[in-house]
Amino acid sequence: MAPTLFLSFAHPDDESFLAGGTICRYADEGVRIVLSCATLGESGKAGTPPICRPEELPAVRERELREACASLGIGALHLLGYRDRELASVPPDEIRGHLVRLIRGTRPLVVLTFDPHGANLHPDHIAISRFTSDAVAAAADPRWFPEAGPAHEVSRLVWVPGRHPWEWTRDANPGARPGVDFAIDVGPWLDRKVSALRAHRTQAHSLQRNFFGQPDAERLLGVEFFRQGWGPPLAARPLSDLFAGLP
Secondary structure (H helix, E strand, C coil), X not given: CCCEXXXXXXXXXXXXXXXXXXXXXXXXXXXXXXXXXXXXXXXXCCCCCCCCCHHHHHHHHHHHHHHHHHHHCCCEEEEEEECCCCHHHCCHHHHHHHHHHHHHHHCCCEEEEECCCCCCCXXXXXXXXXXXXXXXXXXXXXXXXXXXXXXXXXXXXXXXXXXXXXXXXCCCCHHHCCCCCEEEECHHHHHHHHHHHHHCHHHHHHHHHHHHCCCCHHHHHCEEEEEEEECCCCCCCCECCCCCCCC
């Protein structure tokens, strides 16, 4: 059976901004890709200038997310339905239970989420990182959430590191810097990654600022970096495969 990569993020666009090329690579290699998105980003931008009214934004961002998922090859999308910018106040066992059920139901080899600092200190990112890490641990223990299905032990927890992507790719040897355990060359999937990014039309201003407006946009879009949260010891670093060394 094909292995599964489970992604747990806070907002629509996180998947494309942070791991779009990596998702494409593994989808093409036959890995089953499952995405859990905690909110619909309804407190975010509606475009510059706005392309919809505020009350329409959740539905618009969901459509954008589904379009991006199709471009990336994400096989299953799960929307948790929490409110944007309120994840830190969600009842912890409620969201942990949702995530445990998804992890046990999909039985991933690798789980990918934000690092404990949320990559950029965004409160929702920090919250979903904590809840996902909790859920990975709980999913392996049959005493926790027994109603959520048979226990499942994830082999590796992977984090998005807390630096802007252009800062990594402009270093002479980014993989040698602290905090980089995986450096994934996504050049062959750049067109699909860009297509997924552009699907998030409401976020066009952020895309231009963070990616397309950078002088070396193609270079920074062509490599994605990750850290190992926990898992078996790494044989070397940076590795070029999130599944390296796993059974």
